[in-house]
Amino acid sequence: MASSSGQSGRAFSSFGELDCYRPEPNSRRCQFFRPDGACERVGEFMCWKWLAVTQGYRPEDKTGRGKETKMEASKTGKGQQSDSAAYKNEYISYSRIDQYKKCPKAFEYSYVQGKRGDGTDATRFGSACHAALEDYFNAHSEEGGAVNADELCGLFQKHWGDECLTDQALFDEGLAIMRRFAVAHPALEPMQVRGCEIPFDLPLGRFRVKGFIDRVDDLGNGTLEIIDYKTNKQPYSDEELESSMQLGLYEWVCRQLFPWAKRFVLSYWMLRMGYKQTTSRTPEQLDNQIRYFEAMAESTERPEYPARLNALCGWCDHREYCEAFQNACKADGTIDLNSQSGIEALVARREALAGVLNGAKNSKDAIDARIKAVLDEHGDFTAGGKAFRYITKTSYSYDLAKTLDLVSRYTGHSRDEVMREICSVDSTPLKKVVSAYGKSAGSLKAIELQAELEGAAKSRTTKVLFSSNAKE
Numbered sequence: 001m002a003s004s005s006g007q008s009g010r011a012f013s014s015f016g017e018l019d020c021y022r023p024e025p026n027s028r029r030c031q032f033f034r035p036d037g038a039c040e041r042v043g044e045f046m047c048w049k050w051l052a053v054t055q056g057y058r059p060e061d062k063t064g065r066g067k068e069t070k071m072e073a074s075k076t077g078k079g080q081q082s083d084s085a086a087y088k089n090e091y092i093s094y095s096r097i098d099q100y101k102k103c104p105k106a107f108e109y110s111y112v113q114g115k116r117g118d119g120t121d122a123t124r125f126g127s128a129c130h131a132a133l134e135d136y137f138n139a140h141s142e143e144g145g146a147v148n149a150d151e152l153c154g155l156f157q158k159h160w161g162d163e164c165l166t167d168q169a170l171f172d173e174g175l176a177i178m179r180r181f182a183v184a185h186p187a188l189e190p191m192q193v194r195g196c197e198i199p200f201d202l203p204l205g206r207f208r209v210k211g212f213i214d215r216v217d218d219l220g221n222g223t224l225e226i227i228d229y230k231t232n233k234q235p236y237s238d239e240e241l242e243s244s245m246q247l248g249l250y251e252w253v254c255r256q257l258f259p260w261a262k263r264f265v266l267s268y269w270m271l272r273m274g275y276k277q278t279t280s281r282t283p284e285q286l287d288n289q290i291r292y293f294e295a296m297a298e299s300t301e302r303p304e305y306p307a308r309l310n311a312l313c314g315w316c317d318h319r320e321y322c323e324a325f326q327n328a329c330k331a332d333g334t335i336d337l338n339s340q341s342g343i344e345a346l347v348a349r350r351e352a353l354a355g356v357l358n359g360a361k362n363s364k365d366a367i368d369a370r371i372k373a374v375l376d377e378h379g380d381f382t383a384g385g386k387a388f389r390y391i392t393k394t395s396y397s398y399d400l401a402k403t404l405d406l407v408s409r410y411t412g413h414s415r416d417e418v419m420r421e422i423c424s425v426d427s428t429p430l431k432k433v434v435s436a437y438g439k440s441a442g443s444l445k446a447i448e449l450q451a452e453l454e455g456a457a458k459s460r461t462t463k464v465l466f467s468s469n470a471k472e
């Protein structure tokens, strides 16, 4: 099937050869790297990662999407220095506008001043998952069928290494995500996946909008499903889904890339949860979202970029030098819970504290990793009045039958009584068993088993405080 751009389904990933996702060019991880920055796979083309490291191009944008960061910064004539008044977007993207919306100061650091972050484990983990899925569908979208879990896991493992990630628990979670994803895709139609990482570059008013769409599926009868993969730990609320500017923007894009399509389904594929959250837009909603997006783009060129402390500050690339965050980290005495300024002020303070807490945890984890590296290399050491060494902690995993026998014999209670008292099922291995069963018996049987297990389980509900972004 030909697309509106005259490309076949797989040809959408036309950047595949250029886009190696190497996180650390000039390292032994990239076998194609040459000292002059050219990639041996693509001849004279420069590796964009190499450009990112050596010349300040932003790694968030593939295939040179971030080149304008440097160009914009140089327009000010001050290199990495801010000249907010002179700032003009060379192009806009969803991620840029989203960052501005969350915190204008973070936008200023990233795009006006051109300061680059190295990314967090969470963003690299997301990249590894995205890249594995993209590789898989680039190789298999034509034939369709069931998604092969082992192949997907192999691809994830490859990209995990490329992203230089090391956390074992996160790695296991990634494999579980890939397996869950395979179970949820038992029978794709040939060519159902029309494209992955579909690039776009379209005019919107005086701006150009650039970006990539994770995946577009052809559901038949003129219906396209636009899919964005998410590694969020929480699902979106109905309100968030309805107001998602990203999904609205992507429909606006696909209406131009695929003018033959009559209907659009908009989905977030929640990789950690293994299900999709789906929504749609009326023409009026779509129009409003695009107008809003354009208005936000205009705002990004205003000369003021106020800091907006929020729960994500802990993961912000700029937190080390962000004055607002650093000030918030300082102890600031008591909080007046009955303040005259009311709940609004308390909510704002709570967001700031959440950001500080997250930031403090991330920083402590990073310091702990460094201390462990020193211990590994030099053994026990003393610093800052503290002595550091490894201690051995032992944990036990008890054999069920032997434990029941022993406790029953010593206490005089029956095995059934002891079992009721001390046994419960660990949900993580249980999920693995259900998932493995799904591979052999089919996903419908696995869903049936899961439903029966949940019916037989004792459930307990607790109220948990949860906040999400209010509708615009």
Ligand code: SF4
Pocket (backbone or CB within 6 Å): 103, 104, 105, 106, 109, 307, 308, 309, 310, 312, 313, 316, 317, 318, 319, 322, 323, 324, 325, 355
């Ligand atoms: S640390 Fe928080 S307030 Fe500072 S730039 Fe980042 S997101 Fe904004």
